[in-house]
Amino acid sequence: MTESLRVRLADLQRPSWPPLAWLRRHAVVVDVVVVLAACVPHLIAMIFRAGDVGWWGYPLLAITAAALLMRRRWPLTMLVVVAISCAASPLAQPGFGYPMIPFAFALYTVASLEPPTRALIGYGVGVASTALATIPYSLSGTAPPLVALLDPFALIALVIGLVVRGRRERRVALAQLVNERIENAASLERARIAAEMHDVVAHSISVMVALANGADAGWSAHPERARAAVGKIGVVGRDALTDIHRVLHILRGADAELDGSLHESGPNLPTLEALAVTYRDAGLHVELTQHGRPLPDDPALRIAVYRIVQEALTNTLRHATGASSATVTVTATAAEVAVEVTDDGMPSRTAPEVGHGLTGITERARRHGGDSTAGPLPGRGWRTHATLRIGAGDA
Structure with missing residues (x-):
């Protein structure tokens, strides 16, 4: 491209x-x-x-x-x-x-x-x-x-030649600068697309693995629950395919429409309540609490909050040993939105990878003028915290 x-x-x-x-x-x-x-x-x-x-x-x-x-x-x-x-x-x-x-x-x-x-x-x-x-x-x-x-013929020839060379060098430098910016823009888009795909695939597969493990463990004692878990695997898988098709459809569009399409797809995402239900079905008891004002009607900000919560809960499923519950707290004020996700698990030796997980959370927060922190709690548990400033998208 x-x-x-x-x-x-x-x-x-x-x-x-x-x-x-x-x-x-x-x-x-x-x-x-x-x-x-x-x-x-x-x-x-x-x-x-x-x-x-x-x-x-x-x-x-x-x-x-x-x-x-x-x-x-x-x-x-x-x-x-x-x-x-x-x-x-x-x-x-x-x-x-x-x-x-x-x-x-x-x-x-x-x-x-x-x-x-x-x-x-x-x-x-x-x-x-x-x-x-x-x-x-x-x-x-x-x-x-x-x-x-200082022969006039020689001086005129020298000056004209230097001017021609200078103009050519400026055009070459300008072409290099434009191409570097094109490469940088393409790299940024690839990184954002990779983060988007990571959010969809990692979340869905983690939930499906948890549901499959739960169905296998409870097949004899609780067959009805096991069947419900298997059915939920299909629902999560179909939702993942829908999200992947959405991202691929966006990729087929013009580059100029890519960023806007990603943002405009925000209303198609489930709500935080629906996200919490998905993880509850996977065996992780999620308590969702929202304080302060309602989230502003900003698709980009809503996507960022949703993806941060999704990534934090996915990390709990994938990396926290013995985690049975997680608490999600979203606090919105006139100036910013604070997101905090904690769990009661023991961080495994394979901590959340820096590739697209925690890095993705940090990038989404910084894109909205905020920042994020993540680390173990005293005793046991893991805490992920992010702040996003309202009206500071891509600040």
């Missing part, structure tokens, strides 16, 4: 002018255009002044063109080759000076594709090669041109 949601770099680019978009898809064509733009003006000048150009001027220009064609594969190497070729050009073309346009294209490529430090190194190579280009003037006795450390 998350793969279909992942953001590609192209998704973050604005729609391009169609010819420009076509050029982006055909890099070889762009490279040929760059070679033509960089070398053709110099070639035309050489043709018009053929009498002043040595024969090796054309191979030097060909080397420059070939290097520019390789600009994407080996940017820095390409720049060095172009710089050396341009520096040697005045040997074949006295009076022509340093061909800056090819070097500007080479420097732009390095600045846009390589780290900024390499771009600065490339700029330094350009300054050094410009200085080398003055040697033929000195050898011929001609006054050499001044070597400019």
